[in-house]
Amino acid sequence: MKKTFIITAFIITTAVVLISCGSGPRRDTGRIYMPDMAYSRAYETYAQRDSLVFFSDMSNPANWGSKIFYNNQPVTGTIKRGGNAAYALLNDSAGYIASAAIVNPYPPMDKADSTETSRLYNINCGVCHGAGGQANGPVAGKLGGVRDLTSDLVLKLADGTIFHSITYGKNNMGGYASQLNSKQRWLIVQYVRALQRKAAPAATATTAVAAIPAKADTVKTK
Ligand code: HEC
Incomplete structure (x- = not known):
């Protein structure tokens, strides 16, 4: 009785392992309709990536819209926490x-x-x-x-x-x-x-x- 149980258990385990490793329809991940969401684009922070917008100035409305800016500067006048207000006088x-x-x-x-x-x-x-x-x-x-x-x-x-x-x-x-x-x-x-x-x-x-x-x-x- 015990022997039968061990043999049955062995067969079931082997079957589960084999089936789970086999290639079947389950291995298809399906259609990716938004690849940007599945795979992040590996951009280096300061690498040149789009000659049109390289170092683009976001304060210029012409640069707003469809472009993605990875090398943005903080908005002019940004003050870091605990910092002083930006020095207002110009170097002239x-x-x-x-x-x-x-x-x-x-x-x-x-x-x-x-x-x-x-x-x-x-x-x-x-x-x-x-x-x-x-x-x-x-x-x-x-x-x-x-x-x-x-x-x-x-x-x-x-x-x-x-x-x-x-x-x-x-x-x-x-x-x-x-x-x-x-x-x-x-x-x-x-x-x-x-x-x-x-x-x-x-x-x-x-x-x-x-x-x-x-x-x-x-x-x-x-
Ligand atoms: C590389 C050398 C050098 C270093 C480093 C340097 N200075 Fe000077 N400093 C000068 C020279 C040269 C002048 C003269 C500028 C002029 O009037 O032509 C000067 C001028 C000045 C003046 C007079 C400014 C004015 O409005 O006439 C002050 C005050 C001063 N320095 C302070 C400092 C302080 C404080 C530091 C450190 C944070 C410093 N300097 C670092 C070379 C240096």
Whole structure:
């Protein structure tokens, strides 16, 4: 009895395996009437794909409609979460003059901000302007025309104008809008002010001083 059961079970199992592997009408997946839905088109994000619309500007209504845009930029004026409003002034002489009216929106730096801003300044600006801002960084001699940040000229520049110049760059100096976010640039403006106070403490002693962190290698411990 038991033997018959085992044999029957074996036969049924074999039959099921064979039938399920056989080719029959079931293997036909049917007609695909929307291939885009079944198989996604493997486009590389920035690859050229349609010469007519490559880098098309979606703000231009002529480009709206049937085209598919994979390399869209966010809508003009998009602000990332927690980010500042886009900088409205243009990189031209009118923008440069208008920048003087822009006020630094951030309160004086605290210790942590100051340490971080010192780091950012030394990475991004110190190569030309020098750690103390006196245009004596390692690249300054090669480039020429690097502005002394403690000079009378920069002392008299408005905070907004310094921010503008950091954002867009000026002549031999490149812009920093893509490397430093708006808050970092404003804090660097404060840092430049602090360097100026450090270079000429008497002239600006009355204004509140944001602390410049002592550099570890200049502090002597006995
Ligand atoms: C590649 C070298 C270089 C680097 C790096 C650099 N600068 Fe400059 N910077 C210059 C030169 C050159 C000028 C003079 C531009 C001019 O007026 O012709 C200048 C000018 C300035 C001015 C005066 C702007 C004005 O409106 O007259 C400020 C302020 C300034 N730099 C700040 C910074 C800060 C802050 C950083 C870092 C975020 C930085 N720079 C990075 C080369 C550099």
